[in-house]
Every structure is written in C-alpha cells, then in structure tokens.
Amino acid sequence: MTxxxxxxxxxxxxxxxxxxxxxxxxxSIGLGAYSGSNDSVFGAKGPNSFLAKVTFTIGFLFVVNTITLGYMYSKSAEESVVDNLTENTNVVAPAAKETNTSK
Structure with missing residues (x-):
C-alpha cells in the first residue's frame, strides 16, 4: 500500500x-513565452529565481522519494515466495512402486 x-x-x-x-x-524563449507576463506574477526579478527554487525543491523531493522507494523494494525483495514455501511445508517424495518384469 505504501x-x-x-x-x-x-x-x-x-x-x-x-x-x-x-x-x-x-x-530561446521556450514554453515560458506562452505563460504571459511573468514579471508581475513572480515578482520584480521575474520567473528565473522562483522557477529555479521550485525546480530545486521538486528535484530534491524526487531524489528522496526515489531513495525511499529503492529501500522499500529492496526490503520486500529479501523475502522470496520460494523461501516461504519451503519453510512451511514438508515435501515427501512418494515411495517407488515395485514392478514385476518377469513375464
């Protein structure tokens, strides 16, 4: 779930x-040209400072989330379905049947 x-x-x-x-x-201007007048929305310095901080913050959260996901998946990979199966069941081979081959 997590x-x-x-x-x-x-x-x-x-x-x-x-x-x-x-x-x-x-x-080149890129997609920032389609957002209108950025100077009034983001302050006097424009979008560069604001977008740089947002990009850094999102990038940091991305790295932390990636490390957390890697740790959680490695913990779940330590347990194997086969290991759990062999620990809980006692498998006994069937006895060999004797066949009569002297006809």
Missing part, C-alpha cells in the same frame, strides 16, 4: 519537474 502511494507520488513529481524545467527561460 509503495503504491510513493509510486504515484513519483509519477506526479516527474510531471511537475518536467513542467518546471520547460517553463524556465533558455537561450
């Missing part, structure tokens, strides 16, 4: 970080 929630959070973080990177100003 790993599925963290996996959904991971997907949302990926989408958010892609959007944050695409909105940043590059050598």
């Amino acid at each position: 790993t599925s929630f963290l996996l959904i959070v991971q997907i949302v973080l990926v989408i958010l970080i892609v959007i944050a990177v695409l909105l940043q100003k590059s050598s």
Whole structure:
C-alpha cells in the first residue's frame, strides 16, 4: 500500500519537474513565452529565481522519494515466495512402486 502511494507520488513529481524545467527561460524563449507576463506574477526579478527554487525543491523531493522507494523494494525483495514455501511445508517424495518384469 505504501509503495503504491510513493509510486504515484513519483509519477506526479516527474510531471511537475518536467513542467518546471520547460517553463524556465533558455537561450530561446521556450514554453515560458506562452505563460504571459511573468514579471508581475513572480515578482520584480521575474520567473528565473522562483522557477529555479521550485525546480530545486521538486528535484530534491524526487531524489528522496526515489531513495525511499529503492529501500522499500529492496526490503520486500529479501523475502522470496520460494523461501516461504519451503519453510512451511514438508515435501515427501512418494515411495517407488515395485514392478514385476518377469513375464
């Protein structure tokens, strides 16, 4: 249950970080041109400082979530279905039947 929630959070973080990177100003204007006047929304310095902080924060959360998911999956991988099966059952081979081959 917890790993599925963290996996959904991971997907949302990926989408958010892609959007944050695409909105940043590059050598060409990029997708930031379609958002209108950014100076009034993000303050006097413009979107560069704000989007850089958002990108860093989302990137940090992405890395922390990735490490947490890796730890949780490695813990669940320590137990094997086969190990649990052999510990709980006693398998006894059937006795061999004698066959009469002297006809």
